[in-house]
Amino acid sequence: MIIGLKQKFALIYGTTIFLVVIFITSLVITVFNFHFSSLKLLNPELMARFRDTFIGIGLIFIPVSAFFSYLVGWIIAQQLHTSKYQITPRAMEAPPLPTVMLEDEFRLKMVTIQNSVEKMREAYDQIQHFSVNASHELRTPLTIIRGEIELALRSTKQPDRYQEILGSLLEEVLRLSRTLDDLLFVAKSQIDQVSMEREKIDLRQFIEEMADEAEMFTSQAGLRFELGTLVDAAIIGDVLRLRRVILNLIENAVKYNTENGTVRVSLVKEREFAVISVTDTGIGIPQEHLGRIFDRFYRVDRDHAESRGGTGLGLYLVQWIVKTHGGDISVSSQPGKGSEFRVYLPLIEY
Numbered sequence: 001m002i003i004g005l006k007q008k009f010a011l012i013y014g015t016t017i018f019l020v021v022i023f024i025t026s027l028v029i030t031v032f033n034f035h036f037s038s039l040k041l042l043n044p045e046l047m048a049r050f051r052d053t054f055i056g057i058g059l060i061f062i063p064v065s066a067f068f069s070y071l072v073g074w075i076i077a078q079q080l081h082t083s084k085y086q087i088t089p090r091a092m093e094a095p096p097l098p099t100v101m102l103e104d105e106f107r108l109k110m111v112t113i114q115n116s117v118e119k120m121r122e123a124y125d126q127i128q129h130f131s132v133n134a135s136h137e138l139r140t141p142l143t144i145i146r147g148e149i150e151l152a153l154r155s156t157k158q159p160d161r162y163q164e165i166l167g168s169l170l171e172e173v174l175r176l177s178r179t180l181d182d183l184l185f186v187a188k189s190q191i192d193q194v195s196m197e198r199e200k201i202d203l204r205q206f207i208e209e210m211a212d213e214a215e216m217f218t219s220q221a222g223l224r225f226e227l228g229t230l231v232d233a234a235i236i237g238d239v240l241r242l243r244r245v246i247l248n249l250i251e252n253a254v255k256y257n258t259e260n261g262t263v264r265v266s267l268v269k270e271r272e273f274a275v276i277s278v279t280d281t282g283i284g285i286p287q288e289h290l291g292r293i294f295d296r297f298y299r300v301d302r303d304h305a306e307s308r309g310g311t312g313l314g315l316y317l318v319q320w321i322v323k324t325h326g327g328d329i330s331v332s333s334q335p336g337k338g339s340e341f342r343v344y345l346p347l348i349e350y
Contacts, residue, residue, distance in 0.1 A: 202233075217251070222260065278343075
């Protein structure tokens with residue numbers, strides 16, 4: 001049985017008081033007895049009766065004094081230690097968890113482990129997918145370059161034919177170089193090692209300066225370039241990265257457009273964002289593909305993309321650059337009618 005602190009203090013105080021009382025009483029009896037014996041005021045018979053009387057009174061006094069001593073000790077303990085100690089029996093422990101709570105906790109742990117395993121599997125699948133696609137994208141231009149060189153070495157040709165082969169080789173080398181740049185950019189973006197400049201950009205002036213380059217690019221493909229609404233807007237960003245965003249979107253608008261089609265670029269404001277839209281009148285994107293077009297190496301029409309030199313990395317890089325600027329990108333499209341990409345960038349005071 002566990003005794004609380006208050007009971008221990010009451011026992012200590014009561015015992016102390018009782019011992020003090022017994023000591024004083026014994027001392028009084030001893031002194032009184034010695035005093036009367038030394039004075040010889042009483043004869044031996046009266047002294048014996050007197051001694052017996054004191055012993056009888058002492059026997060009655062001991063339990064009475066013990067009771068009152070412990071009572072006083074308890075009162076003192078109550079007064080001195082009420083607010084200082086909180087008595088908590090050692091046996092009062094936390095109750096065991098109900099079985100239902102244990103099952104819920106176990107189920108939660110299992111779900112957490114399953115999610116971790118799924119993420120690891122997804123990361124592994126992405127690495128495999130990335131390796132396969134990267135190998136394919138590098139092998140294709142290398143195969144073409146090898147074929148062109150073998151063709152050139154097979155027999156003597158006219159100078160204009162050599163010039164044609166060299167032009168084809170240059171085109172494939174540029175494609176290979178761009179693919180390597182994209183792959184390197186993707187690898188760096190995964191580990192946050194892409195350096196980004198931060199400066200104020202006048203978006204209206206930025207788009208107007210790109211209009212000449214975009215118009216030349218579209219005219220070579222037999223398309224028409226238009227500048228839509230342009231408003232004054234300024235942001236903080238990296239000019240070179242944003243230039244790549246717009247050129248990639250224009251390149252896609254040209255690549256998947258129809259004959260005599262149109263590419264339009266405009267700039268408007270929506271709440272706290274500047275919105276750059278690139279619209280085309282091309283073949284459009286089926287609805288079932290809209291949710292995946294920003295994935296790495298994803299191409300809606302692989303055969304069409306490969307014939308046009310697509311790598312499946314352009315829109316992934318566009319989205320990554322836009323999100324790094326604190327913005328977002330959306331797309332709306334109808335098959336046979338065209339697509340519109342809208343880039344949202346946080347505004348600053350113009």
